[in-house]
Amino acid sequence: MLLAVVLASALFLCSSASQGCFTSIAIRNLVYLIDNLQKNTSSNCSCSTDATDCLCLPISSGNCTTACFQEGLSQLSNSTVNTKFHLIVNQVKKTVVTLKNNKCGSFACGQPCNRTTTGNTLTFLKTLLESFQNERMKGKV
Known part of the structure; x- marks a missing residue:
């Protein structure tokens, strides 16, 4: 009986931990x-x-992009304060923080932003989208 409880708890904890790495929204x-x-x-x-x-x-062109995404989303959030996109940008920003805190794949890196290039808003968003999609595919493997 004790073994069953331990196994059930372990399965629950594993499933709960993986829930923090969702990127669909x-x-x-x-x-x-x-x-x-x-x-x-x-x-x-x-x-x-x-x-x-x-x-x-x-x-960032390196493997550790989290800090650059956080910095860019903060700048984007500040520039969209008076627009209809402000709430959505902040939701994406919170997702990056959640992925970092839950140590999800490439978002687990805690190094500072290694700014190798800059891109306009669309380039930045497309790069972030690609990272989210890659993280989502890792979760399906």
């Missing part, structure tokens, strides 16, 4: 943001020039 939110911001010229601007009207967000 964040993926839907990012797809929504990307679809709606594609028409926005400031989201498609070029960060390669000295653009003053462009929000250029950090994109």
